[in-house]
Amino acid sequence: MSAALLAEWTKLRTLASTAWLLLGTAVATIGVGVAVVAGTHQSAGSGVVDTTALALTGIDLGQAVVVVLAVLAVAEEYGTGMVRTTFAAMPRRIIVLAAKATTVAALTAVAGAVAVAGSLLAGRAALPAGSGSVLGAITHGPALRAATGSVVYLVLVALLALGIATAVRDTAVSIGVVLAVLYLPTLLAQAVSDPLRRHVEQLAPMTAGLGIRATTNLSALPISPWEGIGVVAAWAAGALVLAGLLLRHRDP
Amino acid sequence: MSAVEAPTRPGGDRDGGLRSALRAEWVKFRTVRGWLIGLGVAGLLCVLLTYLVANGIHSGTCTGTGVTCRSGHPRVPTGPGGEAVADSYRYLSRPLTGDGSLTAQLASFTGRVSTNPVNVAPSPSATRPGLADWAKAGILLTPDTTPGSSYAAVLATGRHGIRFQYDYTHDRPGRGAPAASRWLRLTRHAGTITGYESADGVAWHEVGVAHLAGLPDTVRVGLFVTSPVSFHGQTGRPTQATAGFRHLTVTGATGGGWRSRAVGTSRADFYPILAAGGARSTGDTAVLTGSGDIAPAVVQGVLGTNTAASSLLLGLLVGSVVLIVLAALFVTGEYRRGLIRTTLTATPKRGRVLAAKAIVIGGVGFAIGALAAAVAMPVGDHILTGNGVYVFPAGPGTVSRVVVGCGLVTALVAVAVLALGVMLRRSAGAVTAGVVVFVLPYLIGASLPGTAETWLFRVTPAAAFSVLGVLPRSSLVDYPYTFANGYYPLPPWAGLLVLAGYVAVALGAARLTLQRRDA
Numbered sequence: 001m002s003a004a005l006l007a008e009w010t011k012l013r014t015l016a017s018t019a020w021l022l023l024g025t026a027v028a029t030i031g032v033g034v035a036v037v038a039g040t041h042q043s044a045g046s047g048v049v050d051t052t053a054l055a056l057t058g059i060d061l062g063q064a065v066v067v068v069l070a071v072l073a074v075a076e077e078y079g080t081g082m083v084r085t086t087f088a089a090m091p092r093r094i095i096v097l098a099a100k101a102t103t104v105a106a107l108t109a110v111a112g113a114v115a116v117a118g119s120l121l122a123g124r125a126a127l128p129a130g131s132g133s134v135l136g137a138i139t140h141g142p143a144l145r146a147a148t149g150s151v152v153y154l155v156l157v158a159l160l161a162l163g164i165a166t167a168v169r170d171t172a173v174s175i176g177v178v179l180a181v182l183y184l185p186t187l188l189a190q191a192v193s194d195p196l197r198r199h200v201e202q203l204a205p206m207t208a209g210l211g212i213r214a215t216t217n218l219s220a221l222p223i224s225p226w227e228g229i230g231v232v233a234a235w236a237a238g239a240l241v242l243a244g245l246l247l248r249h250r251d252p
Numbered sequence: 253m254s255a256v257e258a259p260t261r262p263g264g265d266r267d268g269g270l271r272s273a274l275r276a277e278w279v280k281f282r283t284v285r286g287w288l289i290g291l292g293v294a295g296l297l298c299v300l301l302t303y304l305v306a307n308g309i310h311s312g313t314c315t316g317t318g319v320t321c322r323s324g325h326p327r328v329p330t331g332p333g334g335e336a337v338a339d340s341y342r343y344l345s346r347p348l349t350g351d352g353s354l355t356a357q358l359a360s361f362t363g364r365v366s367t368n369p370v371n372v373a374p375s376p377s378a379t380r381p382g383l384a385d386w387a388k389a390g391i392l393l394t395p396d397t398t399p400g401s402s403y404a405a406v407l408a409t410g411r412h413g414i415r416f417q418y419d420y421t422h423d424r425p426g427r428g429a430p431a432a433s434r435w436l437r438l439t440r441h442a443g444t445i446t447g448y449e450s451a452d453g454v455a456w457h458e459v460g461v462a463h464l465a466g467l468p469d470t471v472r473v474g475l476f477v478t479s480p481v482s483f484h485g486q487t488g489r490p491t492q493a494t495a496g497f498r499h500l501t502v503t504g505a506t507g508g509g510w511r512s513r514a515v516g517t518s519r520a521d522f523y524p525i526l527a528a529g530g531a532r533s534t535g536d537t538a539v540l541t542g543s544g545d546i547a548p549a550v551v552q553g554v555l556g557t558n559t560a561a562s563s564l565l566l567g568l569l570v571g572s573v574v575l576i577v578l579a580a581l582f583v584t585g586e587y588r589r590g591l592i593r594t595t596l597t598a599t600p601k602r603g604r605v606l607a608a609k610a611i612v613i614g615g616v617g618f619a620i621g622a623l624a625a626a627v628a629m630p631v632g633d634h635i636l637t638g639n640g641v642y643v644f645p646a647g648p649g650t651v652s653r654v655v656v657g658c659g660l661v662t663a664l665v666a667v668a669v670l671a672l673g674v675m676l677r678r679s680a681g682a683v684t685a686g687v688v689v690f691v692l693p694y695l696i697g698a699s700l701p702g703t704a705e706t707w708l709f710r711v712t713p714a715a716a717f718s719v720l721g722v723l724p725r726s727s728l729v730d731y732p733y734t735f736a737n738g739y740y741p742l743p744p745w746a747g748l749l750v751l752a753g754y755v756a757v758a759l760g761a762a763r764l765t766l767q768r769r770d771a
Contacts, residue, residue, distance in 0.1 A: 036699050060695050064688050068680050079588055172584065172679035176577035176687065180570065183691040187566050188301070190694070192308025 004099035021069040022111040029062030029115035037123040053213040055123025070161035075171040093247040112154035142215035149212030156232040163239025273608035294574035298567035298624035305563040306635035325642035326522035329400030339399035340516035340523040340544025344531040345474025352504015353439035360496040370524040385411035387479040389495035391438040399516035404462040406447030416447035416460025424460035480545035492526040492543040500536040548726040560632035576686035579666040583673040617666035622659030657719025671758035718747030
């Protein structure tokens with residue numbers, strides 16, 4: 001396993017795109033978060049604004065970059081034919097999948113932590129003075145849950161993308177499928193009325209998982225924050241199991 | 253210039269070149285079975301999602317007091333042009349046979365505004381003084397008082413001066429003098445109705461003329477008052493207006509006396525009113541109190557913003573995502589397999605290769621987008637109507653505009669991603685950029701400050717989704733025509749132009765990179 005890990009780490013590390021994508025995750029997340037927070041004084045009409053959740057809005061975009069990173073880690077090997085060399089060197093394919101998942105998850109966790117921490121810090125700086133809302137300290141219970149949970153969410157999205165990419169074996173199709181799975185149910189939920197809306201929000205990975213960003217008014221969420229993360233974990237696990245089964249029974 | 257180039261590049265060869273490049277690209281596209289399956293799946297998903305969205309929308313319309321809610325939607329009259337209209341007013345009228353006229357001086361015009369929003373039951377005590385901008389009082393002629401009937405009227409308004417209006421959508425302003433104490437006159441000559449205004453009842457100025465088709469010999473002519481929902485910000489409040497008239501003069505054959513009627517103000521009617529009002533007349537004076545509007549119907553706060561076109565959005569996005577993937581593969585696949593070298597050897601003019609590829613993927617995109625929309629529109633309409641949701645009437649013109657618009661959106665998206673694919677030579681960036689650019693405005697737009705969301709749908713490629721905007725808007729109705737209320741900031745053709753601009757830039761850049769770079 002450690003040899004497999006080392007191999008996957010070397011492959012990812014030596015790709016120029018990896019560093020750019022990790023940087024892109026952080027930049028995209030922080031950038032959108034700051035833009036949204038900077039304008040809260042205008043949209044804050046009534047009630048308490050959940051500034052922590054607002055500062056983390058950028059995850060909507062950041063996760064797309066994470067998806068690209070995870071998909072490229074697998075699908076590009078199929079594209080170039082490198083995958084045959086990989087499996088010739090490591091005949092136990094599940095080990096290869098596990099090594100890839102570990103490497104991508106670790107890298108995503110690092111980039112995600114930077115993105116989330118950066119969003120919260122930049123959000124605090126960008127918060128307009130006198131807007132009546134404060135961004136709680138990151139060590140404060142709900143804010144800590146939002147921060148750690150968001151990183152976990154990004155890692156799970158990466159694993160979901162990795163699993164789908166292993167099953168699909170093509171970069172363009174995999175990215176299309178993963179982004180559709182993430183984004184389209186969210187738009188579907190916006191378009192329909194209850195009870196269908198609630199069911200969609202509870203079952204779809206993005207709507208269920210990103211409830212973790214909320215620090216106040218948790219009862220308005222379609223599903224409780226950690227249960228939502230559980231939904232995303234189920235999606236990721238499902239994708240990885242499917243990928244594992246297909247890897248065993250299919251020629252590369 | 254063509255004379256110089258003629259020996260090396262005769263016109264016939266040029267056309268033949270593009271034609272054979274086109275054939276080559278078309279064969280490349282059509283022989284990949286996975287892509288054809290993808291196209292079929294895209295079309296099916298588009299229709300299926302439209303069905304799902306439409307089916308997920310149920311109507312729980314609350315009518316009248318706002319306390320009694322029932323399934324189904326309230327009654328919305330249909331105007332002479334087939335459009336949805338509001339037709340609620342207080343009418344003090346008498347029959348008129350043949351030619352004739354009615355003259356009156358508007359002595360007073362005041363109003364009240366409910367302090368409760370439209371979705372709360374209005375109460376006469378919860379009001380404050382105030383005249384709605386489009387409150388109307390004047391003389392109206394109509395063949396019958398069924399809501400949605402043809403009419404012509406000369407009227408004073410709260411803030412828009414004297415107007416001559418007929419058949420809901422036609423409007424002609426008067427001289428813009430202060431509305432109070434103006435004299436108004438409406439005359440009928442066979443099918444021709446003319447409205448006049450005057451400051452003193454002596455010197456008359458013509459405001460407008462209407463030719464109402466199929467006007468019967470006996471019509472009703474009389475005074476009317478109405479006052480629409482007034483919007484300040486997002487909240488609509490029902491209003492009521494009271495107008496005093498004097499010096500009533502009728503010429504022509506008028507049988508019977510004055511009769512007061514509230515038109516279109518029953519519980520079943522959709523237009524929110526403050527109270528039905530009433531009318532009193534003594535001698536040649538009359539006082540009318542009314543609430544409602546005579547104008548195109550746009551109050552979605554009451555009717556909902558669902559249209560077959562708006563339920564198509566998700567399907568269009570799914571279709572676009574599939575097209576984005578296909579368009580990226582169509583060119584990056586060649587780079588991956590090295591086929592691009594063969595392609596460029598066979599057709600050395602690289603611009604021609606790009607053009608052929610763009611035409612093929614754009615044509616395929618148009619066909620699938622338009623086909624899916626053509627199937628999905630009636631499906632969405634049928635399901636929504638079946639669910640008791642009010643759907644604004646869409647004529648064949650609107651439907652075909654949406655269908656062609658959807659085809660153009662998918663075609664342009666496909667060509668843009670193709671160009672991106674040529675520049676990047678890798679599919680990941682092209683696909684991600686394509687999807688994110690279209691989806692993100694819908695996701696984060698709502699949490700952006702102030703008008704940022706509107707600007708997203710003005711300047712980003714997502715502006716093209718304005719082809720789905722079919723909700724009626726009218727300059728005769730005050731309403732917040734905002735994105736949150738279902739109105740795209742750009743008209744459909746302008747939205748398509750924005751996307752087309754991006755496509756043109758991307759194609760130009762792709763052509764340059766293709767030309768300058770080794771394959």
